[in-house]
Structure formats: C-alpha cells, structure tokens
Amino acid sequence: MGEPRAAVVGGGISGLVAAHRLRGLLGPRAEITVVEQSDRLGGKLRTAEVGGRAYDVGAEAFLHRRPEAVELVAELGLADRLVHPTTVPAGIRAAGATRSIPGRTLMGVPASVDAVRDVLSPEGVRRVAAEPDLPPIRLDGADVAVGDLLRGRFGPEVADRLVGPLLGGVYAGRTDVLGLRATMPQLAAALDSGVGSLLAAAATTVPAPPPPGVTRPPVFGTLRDGLSTLVERLARAADVRLGLPVRALARRDRGWRLEIGSAAAPGHLDVDGVVLAVPAPAARRLLADVAPAASRRYAEVELASMAVVALALPPGTVLPERSGVLLAEGERASDGVPFTAKAFTFSSRKWAHLAGEPVLVRGSVGRHGEEHLLQRDDEDLVAAVRRDLRELTGVTAEPIDTAVTRWGGGLPQYGVGHLDLVREVEEAVGAVPGLAVAGAALHGVGIPACIATAGAAAGRVAAHVLGAVR
CATH class of the missing domain: 1.10.3110.10 (protoporphyrinogen ix oxidase, domain 3)
Known part of the structure; x- marks a missing residue:
C-alpha cells in the first residue's frame, strides 16, 4: 500500500480549495498535486499593485451571507483581515440619469x-x-x-x-x-x-427592514490585503505545478493517468483520483473520452469575456458619494457615443481600508457578445474608460498609475435550463469512480459557490481514494 495520491486540475479558487480539502481528508502524507496551465495561481482572484496599493483586479469581494467563504477565511487564520464595505450606496445609470x-x-x-x-x-x-x-x-x-x-x-x-x-x-x-x-x-x-x-x-x-437601532448584517466581505492572501494560504496544501497544461485524462486499472506538458514531450502523472476545476471548454475536452455525456453538456456553456481597468488617481481627487455606478446596456454619453464601461467601482469610497492616497477606481468592460469592445490595446481601453468616468462624474484627473487585466472567457453564462445541464454533468461524472468536477460553471459564479463545489468534489474523490488505497 502506498500513500494516497490525488490531482487537482486547475489552480483557481475552486481547485485550491479542493486541494486544501483533500489534504484535510487524506492526511499529511498524501500526495496532492495541483496542475495549472498558466504561470500563476488564483484564477479570477488576482491582487495587483496599483499606485503602490494592493488592489484586487479580478473578483473584489464575496457574499458574506453565504457561510462558505467566511468560514474558510476563519479556518485559514485570516479572520482578522476580513473587512466589509462602507454604507455608501451604489447607483445605476439608466435613461440618461444616475x-x-x-x-x-x-x-x-x-x-x-x-x-x-x-x-x-x-x-x-x-x-x-x-x-x-x-x-x-x-x-x-x-x-x-x-x-x-x-x-x-x-x-x-x-x-x-x-x-x-x-x-x-x-x-x-x-x-x-x-x-x-x-x-x-x-x-x-x-x-x-x-x-x-x-x-x-x-x-x-426581500428581507424586511431591520428594527430601529438594529444594523443589517453586511452583504459582502473581502480581505484587507487583497484576495490573493486567500490564494497564498490555500496553496500550502499541495505540490503546485505551474505552466503545465493537462493534455489528456485516462482511466487506469487502479486510478488515473494525466498527460501533462508539451505535445512534443509530454509527461505523466499517475494518481488515485482527480478533481477537474477548470473552465467549461477545458472540462469538455478532458471529459470527452471518460465521461462523454458530461463533455457534451459542458460544450453548451457559453462564456463572456471582460476586462478590469484599474485607475490610481492623484490625492485629493473627489469622487461622488457613491460606492460605484452600474450602467444600463445601450446608455450613451452626452455626445451620443455609447459608454464602453458597464460598471465603475469607486473603491476608495466603497472600502474604508482603500480610502486615502491614491484614490482608487476600477472600471469593468464587457458583456456577453461584446468581445469587440475588448479588441483594443490597453492604452485605448484606459482612454475609453477615462472618458466614461469623466462623463459620469466630472473627474478629469490624470491617473498616476493604471492596470488593465483581461479575463478572456472568464464568466460562464447561466442560460435557460442551466440547472438541468449541471445535473446531467454531475450524474455523468458521478458514474466514473475517482473523478469529480468543481468550479464556476456549476452552481454559482461567486467565491462561496465555488468553495462549495470544491468541497463536494474533494469529498467524493477522497472517499474513492481511501477505498482504493485500502
């Protein structure tokens, strides 16, 4: 009998939580490997330095009302870094008014x-x-x-x-x-x-208003030093291999073989169980032979691309008394030109820990079917977002720093019948011993939902692995 071995394909939040849960279930001597094709962990969790400040340029928060993220933060010893938004309200730009x-x-x-x-x-x-x-x-x-x-x-x-x-x-x-x-x-x-x-x-x-003198619980939370802090803590649970695509997945007599690396000189990883925590197109490809019904359903999940344009504005820049503005589709500026951004977050208003210098703002660009808006270089995208900001707020200050982060195919679309699609995926994968799926394409795109799918997938794979090893 050897030590248990498990692989997690995908190093986003779902994959890292799956690895963390596998470590807890399989024990300290288990061999747990996370294989990620890009050169970084975290997926849509990314904290960059913008204007000298740690600033999230992917997901910026998680639902506090769902327990999964809050409990994980506490479990990882990060509860003292948990913060919540201010009470400054957000706005909507529609029919020419905010x-x-x-x-x-x-x-x-x-x-x-x-x-x-x-x-x-x-x-x-x-x-x-x-x-x-x-x-x-x-x-x-x-x-x-x-x-x-x-x-x-x-x-x-x-x-x-x-x-x-x-x-x-x-x-x-x-x-x-x-x-x-x-x-x-x-x-x-x-x-x-x-x-x-x-x-x-x-x-x-809709919940009833709280009684007089009672404060409603916070809706969102985040980490003071950025959500990459969560990524760093989770990564300790596994052997992480970056820059290695998983090219194929095959069943063997007692487990699984992953073909990883380049097509010219592939390597192999043999394990007892596998969690796939990858976007729908990658899951479709890897499941084509081992769970074809699931592969076919994953192929039906459409994706949206977007970009986050982060702006660090000079000290003293005055923002509206709002936490941000969402823009209705088709809204136009006063000159008749359509807005490029779909939303702005006035981060220095929304989060108390980001108040001060510089003044931080992020603009989001891209809805499903709007990939053409992203087909421009970073300089043009920053200029377009700044024009929108000027139209909405009157802010004309030249940024002291900018960062453009693109999320190509980053958001799965939950179309009509999505729950049936997910049920069929999970039934098809569930019929294959030692295999499970997790991620944003299943039961929710938010961080808590991804954590939940990762925990369920890890539990299924751990049960199989422990049985196989014994």
Whole structure:
C-alpha cells in the first residue's frame, strides 16, 4: 500500500480549495498535486499593485451571507483581515440619469411599486402596479429567460434599467439569455410555490427592514490585503505545478493517468483520483473520452469575456458619494457615443481600508457578445474608460498609475435550463469512480459557490481514494 495520491486540475479558487480539502481528508502524507496551465495561481482572484496599493483586479469581494467563504477565511487564520464595505450606496445609470439603486428589490425585481417609482417612467410605474392583475404565472417546473419574463409582466423598463445592469455586474450577461432558475432561484421558488405575481414573489424574498437601532448584517466581505492572501494560504496544501497544461485524462486499472506538458514531450502523472476545476471548454475536452455525456453538456456553456481597468488617481481627487455606478446596456454619453464601461467601482469610497492616497477606481468592460469592445490595446481601453468616468462624474484627473487585466472567457453564462445541464454533468461524472468536477460553471459564479463545489468534489474523490488505497 502506498500513500494516497490525488490531482487537482486547475489552480483557481475552486481547485485550491479542493486541494486544501483533500489534504484535510487524506492526511499529511498524501500526495496532492495541483496542475495549472498558466504561470500563476488564483484564477479570477488576482491582487495587483496599483499606485503602490494592493488592489484586487479580478473578483473584489464575496457574499458574506453565504457561510462558505467566511468560514474558510476563519479556518485559514485570516479572520482578522476580513473587512466589509462602507454604507455608501451604489447607483445605476439608466435613461440618461444616475440614481441610487432602489431598496426593496431582488436583483432589481421590485417588491413594491414605491421601490421603483423614482427610477422608472410614469408608464413603467403603471406597468409594475398593474402586474398583479395579469393572469397568474405558471412555470410548471420549466425555466425561462429572465428578460422574457420581465418584459412580459412589467414591460421593458425593469429589465433594461434595473435587472439588466445588476445581472450584468454578476455574470457579464444579458437578461434575454440568462435563465431564471440559476440566476434568481429564490424568485423561481416563490413562483413554484403558487405565488402568481412577480411583484408578490419578490416581496416574499426581500428581507424586511431591520428594527430601529438594529444594523443589517453586511452583504459582502473581502480581505484587507487583497484576495490573493486567500490564494497564498490555500496553496500550502499541495505540490503546485505551474505552466503545465493537462493534455489528456485516462482511466487506469487502479486510478488515473494525466498527460501533462508539451505535445512534443509530454509527461505523466499517475494518481488515485482527480478533481477537474477548470473552465467549461477545458472540462469538455478532458471529459470527452471518460465521461462523454458530461463533455457534451459542458460544450453548451457559453462564456463572456471582460476586462478590469484599474485607475490610481492623484490625492485629493473627489469622487461622488457613491460606492460605484452600474450602467444600463445601450446608455450613451452626452455626445451620443455609447459608454464602453458597464460598471465603475469607486473603491476608495466603497472600502474604508482603500480610502486615502491614491484614490482608487476600477472600471469593468464587457458583456456577453461584446468581445469587440475588448479588441483594443490597453492604452485605448484606459482612454475609453477615462472618458466614461469623466462623463459620469466630472473627474478629469490624470491617473498616476493604471492596470488593465483581461479575463478572456472568464464568466460562464447561466442560460435557460442551466440547472438541468449541471445535473446531467454531475450524474455523468458521478458514474466514473475517482473523478469529480468543481468550479464556476456549476452552481454559482461567486467565491462561496465555488468553495462549495470544491468541497463536494474533494469529498467524493477522497472517499474513492481511501477505498482504493485500502
């Protein structure tokens, strides 16, 4: 009997958490290897130095309301570095004006007419008020595009001015493509329970205002020194091999063989179990022979590309009293030119630990189908984002430092029927001993959801590996 051996393909947050969990399950003497084709770990978690400050240029925060990330932070001894956003509100730019994101909404779906009275036109308000009088919604277990449902019930404004910018901020997607059940499960559950109105369904899911004197728990959290701190701690659990693509995956009598490295001179890694924590295209390719049904379903996952443009502005630059601004699709500047950015985060307003000098702002560019916006060099992209910032805020200051980080194919799109797709992937992979999948293409694109899939995958592989070794 040898020591247990497991491989994790992919060095993003999902892969690193899977390796960390495997270490805990298989013990200190197990051989756990993380193979990552790029030259760095972390995937969409990346902390760069911008203007002399540690600044996240990928994911900037995680949902605090879900327990997985908060518990992992504590487990890794990082609880003293956990911070939360300030109470400065965010805004939405729609119909040529910037307004605060209304309360009493679920991802922009109103729970009351009053919640959106200041954001919609009189006709839009009338459509929201009249929605409960429409025939009851009957999904009968089916999925539906978010945009189709919203436009049929509320008209175009709720989708375009509210839900579109908010979902675009999470998925870099469009309401006409994204499916209700994967992106708004609480709303779908309320409709399944018999609530026949969108307005009423949102009202059942939006939490009641806290009693006087009671502060609502924070929604988001991050780490004071950047989320790469999390990556560094997790990486201690495994032998990390960077710059090595996994070219093939094959079953052997007692385990698995990974073909890694160059096509001209490939190497091999033999292990008892494998976690695949890679984007959908890589999972499709690696599963083609060992779990073809899962491979076919992974091929259906569409991807969106985006870029983060980080700006370090001179000390004294005055930002609006907002944590950021989301832009509705199709918004134009005063000269009629469409905005390039889909969102701005005024980080020095949003996060107390980033207040001070320099003043930090990040612009996000790119929705699903907008790859053409990213087909320009860094200098042009920075110039376009600065024009947008000037139009929205009046800030004209020349940055003292900039950083452009591109995320090609970085965000999977949760289309109509996504939950069925994931179920079939997991059933097909589950029929293969010693193999599991994790990552953002499955049960959520956020950090806590990725942590959850990684823990489940590690548990499945560890159970097989321990049985095989014994």
